Amino acid sequence: MYYNNFALETRRELLIKLSKLLVTDQLVEEIERIPLEMRPKKKQPIRCCVHKDRAVLKYKLMAILGYNIDDEEDELTPLSEYAKQSLEREEFTDTILTVVDEACSACVKVSYTVTNLCRGCEGRPCKMNCPKGAIQMINGQAHIDHEKCVNCGLCQKACPYHAIVYMPVPCEEACPVGAITKDDDGIEHIDKDKCINCGKCITACPFGAVIEKSHLVQIHKSLKSDIQNVAVVAPAVVGQFKANAVNIFEAVKRLGFDEVIEAAEGADMTVAHESAELKERLEEGHTFMTSSCCPAYTALVDKHIEGLKPQVSDTPSPMIYAAQIAKQKYPEAKVTFVGPCIAKKFEGFNAKDVDFVMNFEELGAYLIANDIEVAECNDGTLNENITGEARGFAASGGVTNAIIAVTGDEFKPLVIDGLDKKNINMLKAYSRKAPAANNFIEVMSCEGGCVGGPCVINNPKVAKRQVDTFSKGK
Numbered sequence: 001m002y003y004n005n006f007a008l009e010t011r012r013e014l015l016i017k018l019s020k021l022l023v024t025d026q027l028v029e030e031i032e033r034i035p036l037e038m039r040p041k042k043k044q045p046i047r048c049c050v051h052k053d054r055a056v057l058k059y060k061l062m063a064i065l066g067y068n069i070d071d072e073e074d075e076l077t078p079l080s081e082y083a084k085q086s087l088e089r090e091e092f093t094d095t096i097l098t099v100v101d102e103a104c105s106a107c108v109k110v111s112y113t114v115t116n117l118c119r120g121c122e123g124r125p126c127k128m129n130c131p132k133g134a135i136q137m138i139n140g141q142a143h144i145d146h147e148k149c150v151n152c153g154l155c156q157k158a159c160p161y162h163a164i165v166y167m168p169v170p171c172e173e174a175c176p177v178g179a180i181t182k183d184d185d186g187i188e189h190i191d192k193d194k195c196i197n198c199g200k201c202i203t204a205c206p207f208g209a210v211i212e213k214s215h216l217v218q219i220h221k222s223l224k225s226d227i228q229n230v231a232v233v234a235p236a237v238v239g240q241f242k243a244n245a246v247n248i249f250e251a252v253k254r255l256g257f258d259e260v261i262e263a264a265e266g267a268d269m270t271v272a273h274e275s276a277e278l279k280e281r282l283e284e285g286h287t288f289m290t291s292s293c294c295p296a297y298t299a300l301v302d303k304h305i306e307g308l309k310p311q312v313s314d315t316p317s318p319m320i321y322a323a324q325i326a327k328q329k330y331p332e333a334k335v336t337f338v339g340p341c342i343a344k345k346f347e348g349f350n351a352k353d354v355d356f357v358m359n360f361e362e363l364g365a366y367l368i369a370n371d372i373e374v375a376e377c378n379d380g381t382l383n384e385n386i387t388g389e390a391r392g393f394a395a396s397g398g399v400t401n402a403i404i405a406v407t408g409d410e411f412k413p414l415v416i417d418g419l420d421k422k423n424i425n426m427l428k429a430y431s432r433k434a435p436a437a438n439n440f441i442e443v444m445s446c447e448g449g450c451v452g453g454p455c456v457i458n459n460p461k462v463a464k465r466q467v468d469t470f471s472k473g474k
Contacts, residue, residue: 007208012361012457013038014057015216018064019362019369022220027087031079034061052102059100063211066218068098086217096197096345097212101187104209107169109182111149112156114142117163125158174204176419177304196299198419198445199342199454212342212455215356216366222334222356223256230326231257232319232354234339235264236394236450238470239463240360243375245470250380251372252338252363258330262383263337266322267293267390267402274315274399275406278440282410286311287434288441291399293317295347296445300419300427307431311441318393319344323353338363340453343445359455392471395464396449399442414438418447 017034021027035054039045045053059069061079065086114126120140127135127142134148135155142163144155156164171180171188179194180201188209190201201210223229231252238245249260270293278289292298292313301308319337326335336356337348348354358366367374389402396417404411414435416423427443435441446452451467452460 005206007206008203010038010057011060011208011211012365014060014064015214015362015365016368018061019216019220019365022217023369027217028080028083031061031083034079056100056103059102060208060211063098063100064214064216066092066213066215068093068095068213069100070098083217087221089218092215092349094346094349095192095213096342096349097190097195097199097201097210099188099190100209100211103207104188104205105186106207107171107182107186108167109186110151110166110168110172111146112144112151112153112164113167114144115163115165117161118142118159119161119163121160123160125160126155126164129154129158170204170206171201171210174200176200176421176424177300180210194303196296196303196419196445197343197346198296202342202454212345212359214362215336215345215358216362219336219356219358220366222336228258228330228333229256230330230333230335231255231260232263232266232322232326232335232337233260234319234337234341234394234450235262235267235391235471236340236453236456236463236467237338237360237363238391239394239451239460239466240340240364240456240458241374243377246380246382247374247377249382250377251367251374253380254372254377255366255370257336258333259326260380261322261326262386262391263318263322263339264386264390264393265325265383266318266320267393268387269321270315270318271387271390271399271402271406274313275403277313277315278403278407278411282439288430288439289313290441291443293393293399294343294443294445295341296343297419297443299343299346300424300445304424305428305431308427311431317347318390319347319354320351323351327353340450340456341446342454360453360457361455364457388471388473392467394450394467396444396447396452397442398449398471400440403440411440412438413440413442416441416443417449418452419443419445 021030035057039050039053041050047053062082065082118141132148132150134145135142177194179191180188182188237248241248253260281289290312292315301312323335334355336358337354338358340360345357348357389405392398392401397415400413400415448460451463
């Protein structure tokens with residue numbers, strides 16, 4: 001379910017302010033003022049004090065500059081120094097997500113808590129059913145000893161007044177692979193060996209403490225250089241603005257890109273290769289194959305379901321094919337993939353033809369900083385050779401629909417819409433025993449598909465309608 005919140009708005013405001021400083025060539029000189037402007041002394045602080053609020057904003061800006069928070073060696077190093085180093089930076093790491101520890105201190109460890117709805121009833125089923133003797137009655141009220149509690153939840157189920165509530169840690173609850181956990185100081189840490197970069201922790205954290213590192217500074221620097229630049233834009237972009245596809249692609253080009261290539265052009269190549277691969281595998285006796293275009297899903301298989309690896313398609317994603325097209329046309333160009341996905345930054349890091357990845361939030365901020373009104377950009381044209389099915393990849397079921405158009409009746413698909421714990425367990429089961437009724441499984445990490453990605457700027461339901469309209473040529 002998509003919800004907007006003020007932590008999300010803070011992140012977008014930071015992106016816009018930093019982008020404006022880039023465009024006006026004032027990043028180093030003025031970046032220190034951003035926390036002061038956003039959290040002035042007279043404004044009611046969100047946390048204990050205005051200084052804490054400003055410290056949180058400083059570290060979020062560090063992430064936008066491309067730094068892991070753990071990179072800090074001296075707390076007295078000013079933002080201006082990080083900005084200067086970021087402008088000179090050439091190399092990146094494969095660490096995509098970072099945790100702002102200053103913002104990550106409000107959540108308690110997962111536990112059950114007794115509220116004031118407790119009536120101290122004679123039956124005391126909470127105490128009777130607790131397997132660890134963790135509940136005691138004090139002054140007529142039930143109390144849980146969290147040193148003994150094992151979070152089994154039996155007390156909550158037994159309470160006739162619903163007086164016991166479950167208090168999750170939102171990011172941990174959202175992570176489908178258990179990659180994020182608290183240390184003894186209450187700070188969350190992300191285990192890279194488990195993390196699939198799905199981004200669910202980012203959208204779940206109500207304090208915005210989990211943040212994605214950005215290539216924004218390097219993209220701006222490249223666009224202002226003499227180097228050729230090509231943008232490969234994901235089909236989900238059509239659902240992000242109140243404008244048509246021509247407006248959007250032209251707006252992206254006006255940022256300074258020499259050409260804009262639809263990732264859907266690569267999607268047509270993915271469909272052709274994946275359809276042929278499926279037919280070949282079935283003829284060889286394989287019972288089923290899964291899609292491969294979602295990098296969060298392929299990371300899930302690599303790290304958590306190795307038994308499913310032989311069933312994953314070998315076909316590259318649309319981003320890879322479209323980037324190859326860009327490099328063939330402009331061999332010396334810098335290629336920037338623009339999309340809604342965090343996992344694409346990890347995929348892009350390992351792809352020789354992709355130089356940078358920009359998410360939709362960053363795109364929106366950069367358009368605002370450049371005073372580009374998307375709806376007014378009418379000079380562009382569309383690639384008429386791209387199929388509607390390829391442009392429909394942005395929504396869950398899009399890959400399936402595209403392959404159906406090629407393979408026909410022999411194709412028996414199953415669409416897994418979103419990677420949660422339930423769907424992951426189902427995939428684990430398929431790694432041991434093939435599904436009886438399906439020979440192709442499409443897997444998308446985000447509910448709704450790419451239109452529901454962690455970095456979208458429009459309601460996914462609205463975005464899907466816009467993408468559907470575009471893919472059908474209306």
